[in-house]
Amino acid sequence: xxxxxxxxxxxxxxxxxxxxxxxxxxxxxxxxxxxxxxxxxxxxxxxxxxxxxxxxxxxxxxxxxxxxxxxxxxxxxxxxxxxxxxxxxxxxxxxxxxxxxxxxxxxxxxxxxxxxxxxxxxxxxxxxxxxxxxxxxxxxxxxxxxxxxxxxxxxxxxxxxxxxxxxxxxx
Amino acid sequence: xxxxxxxxxxxxxxxxxxxxxxxxxxxxxxxxxxxxxxxxxxxxxxxxxxxxxxxxxxxxxxxxxxxxxxxxxxxxxxxxxxxxxxxxxxxxxxxxxxxxxxxxxxxxxxxxxxxxxxxxxxxxxxxxxxxxxxxxxxxxxxxxxxxxxxxxxxxxxxxxxxxxxxxxxxxxxxxxxxxxxxxxxxxxxxxxxxxxxxxxxxxxxxxxxxxxxxxxxxxxx
Numbered sequence: 001x002x003x004x005x006x007x008x009x010x011x012x013x014x015x016x017x018x019x020x021x022x023x024x025x026x027x028x029x030x031x032x033x034x035x036x037x038x039x040x041x042x043x044x045x046x047x048x049x050x051x052x053x054x055x056x057x058x059x060x061x062x063x064x065x066x067x068x069x070x071x072x073x074x075x076x077x078x079x080x081x082x083x084x085x086x087x088x089x090x091x092x093x094x095x096x097x098x099x100x101x102x103x104x105x106x107x108x109x110x111x112x113x114x115x116x117x118x119x120x121x122x123x124x125x126x127x128x129x130x131x132x133x134x135x136x137x138x139x140x141x142x143x144x145x146x147x148x149x150x151x152x153x154x155x156x157x158x159x160x161x162x163x164x165x166x167x168x169x170x171x
Numbered sequence: 172x173x174x175x176x177x178x179x180x181x182x183x184x185x186x187x188x189x190x191x192x193x194x195x196x197x198x199x200x201x202x203x204x205x206x207x208x209x210x211x212x213x214x215x216x217x218x219x220x221x222x223x224x225x226x227x228x229x230x231x232x233x234x235x236x237x238x239x240x241x242x243x244x245x246x247x248x249x250x251x252x253x254x255x256x257x258x259x260x261x262x263x264x265x266x267x268x269x270x271x272x273x274x275x276x277x278x279x280x281x282x283x284x285x286x287x288x289x290x291x292x293x294x295x296x297x298x299x300x301x302x303x304x305x306x307x308x309x310x311x312x313x314x315x316x317x318x319x320x321x322x323x324x325x326x327x328x329x330x331x332x333x334x335x336x337x338x339x340x341x342x343x344x345x346x347x348x349x350x351x352x353x354x355x356x357x358x359x360x361x362x363x364x365x366x367x368x369x370x371x372x373x374x375x376x377x378x379x380x381x382x383x384x385x386x387x388x389x390x391x392x
Contacts, residue, residue, distance in 0.1 A: 036185075042286075043283070045282065060282075067278045074255075080257055
C-alpha cells in the first residue's frame with residue numbers, strides 16, 4: 001500500500017483551476033467527439049450488411065471503451081459533480097468510484113470557491129492512494145485565510161488509524 | 172413520438188437527431204441549452220425531451236431544466252444523457268421523478284434500437300437507469316462490523332451517529348439532552364462493545380468507532 005506522508009504539502013489553488021479547465025476540455029473535446037462517433041457508427045450499423053455489421057459493432061465497442069477511459073481520466077482531473085454540487089458530493093463520488101468507505105465532517109461555509117476546489121482535489125488525490133475497502137474519515141475546516149484538513153484511515157479497525165494533516169493557505 | 176433535443180455539442184446533437192429519425196421518431200426541435208428548450212416546449216407539443224446534463228445554464232443545466240420542465244409540464248418524458256456516470260446525478264434525477272424519466276450514458280444509447288427502446292419505455296411511464304450505475308451501488312464493499320454494532324443500545328447508536336458527524340462530547344450531550352459525563356459513559360461502552368483495543372488514545376478509539384460505524388452502514392446500504 002502506498003504510504004501517505006505524515007504532513008502533506010499543499011499545491012497552489014491555481015492547480016485546481018488548471019485541472020478544472022483540462023477536464024472541461026477533455027469533456028467538450030475528445031469525449032464529446034468520441035460519443036458523436038459512437039452515434040455515427042450506430043447509424044451505419046442500422047443499414048449495414050451482416051458481415052460489415054459485425055465489424056462495425058466491434059469498432060463501436062472499442063469506441064465505448066475509449067470513452068470509458070476518458071471518463072476515468074476526467075474523474076481523476078476534476079470530479080464532475082464538484083462545480084454543481086460541492087465538496088461533500090464530489091468527495092463521496094470519488095470515494096464511490098474508488099470503493100473507499102468515507103466519513104465526512106466538512107465546514108466550508110466561509111471558504112471561497114477556489115479554496116473549496118483546492119481542498120477537495122487535495123483530499124480526492126489521497127482517496128485514490130488508499131486500497132479499495134479502506135475506511136477513511138475526513139475533516140475539513142476552512143476560513144477565508146486557510147483550510148485545515150485531517151485524514152484518518154484504516155484497513156483494519158484493530159490497528160491505530162493512520163492520521164495525516166494539512167494546512168492549505170488561501171490565495 | 173415527438174422528441175425535442177437540448178445538447179450543446181453540435182456533432183453529437185446532429186448525430187442524435189439522425190438516430191431518432193432513423194428510429195421513426197419526429198424531432199420537433201433541436202436546441203443548445205436549457206432555456207431554449209423551455210421556450211421550445213411552450214410553442215410545440217413534445218412527448219419526450221432529451222437533455223444533456225452538462226449544458227447551459229452551467230454547470231448542470233440539464234438537471235435544472237429537467238426540474239423546471241417536470242414542474243411545468245409533468246406529462247413530458249425526460250431522458251437525461253451524460254458523459255458522466257455519477258450516483259449524485261442519479262439521486263438528483265430520482266428527486267425530479269421516478270416516472271417517465273431516464274438517465275443514460277451518451278455512448279450507451281448510440282444505436283437505433285437501444286435509443287428507440289429507451290424512449291418508448293420513458294414514454295410509457297417507466298424509469299430507465301444506466302446499468303453501470305445500478306451495478307456500482309450493488310457492488311459497494313461490505314464491512315465486517317455489523318454484528319458488534321447490533322450489540323449497541325439505541326442511545327449508544329445515537330451517540331455513535333453524532334460522533335460520525337464530527338460532534339464533540341459536549342455537542343452530543345446538548346443534542347441528546349444529557350450531560351457530558353453521560354456521553355463519556357456511552358462512548359466508553361461503545362469502545363468496549365465494538366472491541367476496540369484499549370491501548371490506543373481516546374482519539375484513535377473514537378476514529379476507529381466511527382470507521383466501524385461507516386463500514387457497517389455502507390454494508391447495509
